Amino acid sequence: MHIGLLYSRIRRDEKLLLNELRERGHEVTKIDVRKEQFDLTEPPAAFDGVDIVVDRCLATSRSLYITRFLQSYGIPVVNSHETADICADKAKNSLALADAGVPTPNTKVAFTVESAMEIVEEFGYPCVLKPVVGSWGRLMAKIDSEAAAEAILEHKATLGNYEHKVFYIQEFVEKPGRDIRVLAVDGEPIAAMTRTSDHWLTNAAKGADAEAFELDDRAKELVKQASDAVGGGLLGVDLMETGDDYTVHEVNHTVEFKALNDAVDVDVPAKVVDWLETKVDGEKTLAEVSA
Amino acid sequence: MSDTITAEDPLSGEEIELPADVEVGEIIDSPATGAELEVVSLDPVVLEEAPELEEDWGE
Numbered sequence: 577m578h579i580g581l582l583y584s585r586i587r588r589d590e591k592l593l594l595n596e597l598r599e600r601g602h603e604v605t606k607i608d609v610r611k612e613q614f615d616l617t618e619p620p621a622a623f624d625g626v627d628i629v630v631d632r633c634l635a636t637s638r639s640l641y642i643t644r645f646l647q648s649y650g651i652p653v654v655n656s657h658e659t660a661d662i663c664a665d666k667a668k669n670s671l672a673l674a675d676a677g678v679p680t681p682n683t684k685v686a687f688t689v690e691s692a693m694e695i696v697e698e699f700g701y702p703c704v705l706k707p708v709v710g711s712w713g714r715l716m717a718k719i720d721s722e723a724a725a726e727a728i729l730e731h732k733a734t735l736g737n738y739e740h741k742v743f744y745i746q747e748f749v750e751k752p753g754r755d756i757r758v759l760a761v762d763g764e765p766i767a768a769m770t771r772t773s774d775h776w777l778t779n780a781a782k783g784a785d786a787e788a789f790e791l792d793d794r795a796k797e798l799v800k801q802a803s804d805a806v807g808g809g810l811l812g813v814d815l816m817e818t819g820d821d822y823t824v825h826e827v828n829h830t831v832e833f834k835a836l837n838d839a840v841d842v843d844v845p846a847k848v849v850d851w852l853e854t855k856v857d858g859e860k861t862l863a864e865v866s867a
Numbered sequence: 868m869s870d871t872i873t874a875e876d877p878l879s880g881e882e883i884e885l886p887a888d889v890e891v892g893e894i895i896d897s898p899a900t901g902a903e904l905e906v907v908s909l910d911p912v913v914l915e916e917a918p919e920l921e922e923d924w925g926e
Contacts, residue, residue, distance in 0.1 A: 585892060586894065593891060606890070635921060635924055636923040639909045710925060711925015711926050830926050832926045
């Protein structure tokens, strides 16, 4: 198959994918999104002949536009624009999970400091304030007191861009010092790991320790539901243990997997490429049937 | 075949060693300055200072 890989940085994740694709003899066109221009009707020449495009853009804004352009050209892309659109925005992400009946932390959104302050008082301390767009644990605040809440909300209202005036506030979940990251393809888990840290943030990007994790049936069920809720694809589903159940706090659409690959016995890039091969076979069959 | 290739660090001017399988677009941590460098071409290998992290970057 011929894969187009959209990128702006080749991280170890992209390199693992590229190596696996090339070892299997697939044709790969790396497409640096910084060099492309997108016409309303004709795809850039870089996309000629690709069977499928894998979006590995680091920038959410680029990812959202380019996936939309590719779908308009009729070029298959993973993940889809619809999935990216939901996963890129924490408010949309939470709504999709709640709509699908997936347990997710109690969350509210407000647009002024005063309304946000009312939510904080209602949730009590600590609670969590997150940017609606953002990753790697950046700009996340655990609010421990009224004084902290007032200061953080004022800073965001004064110093942030317009997205920081969307106040996304979440109840604090007492997790056992770790959360669970599951890499899944269309809801089927490839592998899972725990991310453990003394810090309340347990992102791998924040230096959490990763360890392989065996999913039970309930976790698998929730991963499938969460994946379906955002439209499927290659996703990172984040769960927290709540004692007798789980809560899904978010689904990531341009998921990193290098830490997972190091933590588990599964060959993660091989599984991802297996799935891509299946996707392309599916697209080709679909094209033959409709021809 | 050598396992490493050399290129000039654009910030310090020093010769630095890179793995032989580097890719265009790959990000390298400069051993000389610790800065992130991007591989912008392969033949010859040219490095530039990598773009600054932007707010909407991530997974």
